[in-house]
Amino acid sequence: MVARAMANFSLTDLRLVNPRDGWPSDKARAAASRADHVIDAVRLFDTVEAATADLNFVLATTARPRDSFKPVRGPEEAAQDLKRRIGLGEATGILFGRERWGLNNHEVGLADEIVTFPVDPNFASLNIAQAVLLMSYAFQVAGKEGDLSPRFEAKVPPPALKADLFRLFEHLEASLDRAGYFFPEAKREVLTQNLRTMLTKAAFSEPEVRTLRGVVKAFDHESGRLADGGGAKTGEGGE
Template identity: 40%
Template sequence: MPSAIPQPAFVLVRPQMGQNIGAAARAMWNFGLDRMRLVAPRDGWPNPDATAMSAGAGRLLDEAQVAASVAEAVADCTYVLATTARPRGLTKPVLSPERAMAEARDRIARGEKVAVLFGPERAGLENADIAQANAIISVPVNPDFASLNLAQCVLLTAYEWRRQTVDVVAEDMAMGGSEWANVKELDALAKHYEERLDTAGFFFPEAKAEGMKINLRNLWSRMPMTRADVQMLHGILRQMVRWKERGD
């Protein structure tokens, strides 16, 4: 059964290769989408090549709705978006993927049913297909090489849907099992280095010693260090001292 999460239907119009259908299913499921519809797949349906390529997203293929025409595939929808990379000479709103998925999100939240059309691999959607859509999704690709693979276009659109419907953390820090070092630990590290460097005669001349120590402490406080980092730096200094003592 499809998930209960409200979402648009992705409609693959006259897809030519089973592998691309499977790759599109995988791309959809990567971002939590599982409403796939197929319009007149060239090699018939079901297609074993699609299953082999879906890599764990086979459920989408099993539950995919198959229609003979675009009109049939989107008959229950109130808002339809068509993906295309080429100007078509049609008067129609043209949206970026981000704006299109925001519109889809808002309409679905109001109870509407939304579909997104993706054209066949060779030439994309025909004007007759696009004429049935309410708006166009245009990806800002290189104009000298505008053709996107079917699964790539599905992936890009699904990604934008995900961005519009979940809280995406723009930046995070993976701590690797450690925690940030606190002020007490950084102070102990600073004292350890000051003591050893003082013994080694590093703080010279004496008139500049205090300023050098302040700069060193500023270095430690400026660095975002974990407890593991602090322990490693303590260990490095201890080993260097032991090595020097053995050398004597």
């Protein structure tokens, strides 16, 4: 049903993370009706991180605005922003959750912004295929009334690829772990989430992420040096 919803609005790049019922799926192909081209092009991933690694910007869909400091947009505004980013050469994606309980906090944390649907708070009952349909429609009609002056926006560098950002997370968290930052252990999860959320929100470009890697590396070298009982100064400014 998701494949059909996408095909109605000319979207074709469907990525699945650990599909519950396995893949390929005869049931999915049957439900997709004539959207075989979408089903044939499906790519499978083990993690959301892997599925979004080659993207610059990711929207997470949630049923209702969460207690999150990520920007929350309606479908129209979000779709317009996606079109603007695509016009600037960014690779973008929209993340949908499981049919029963959506995305968990970790998964939402991997996204740059949140898109939510203006449904009646007393009756919110969209399934995934319906959410995909609405988002695909919004994307199709976005920005039809007038241009968004990409000329002025062009100077802002795009956010780094998610793969680079995720590597920064891992590097920083390993170094902080060694430094005793995640203490007490019970706080590890929330501390990690806070860091990831704020570093994602900052939308650092690839050179900026590289600079941050250099910063962490400098601390790594220092602690290595001190653990070895001192030694020559190692410049990391060039990173």
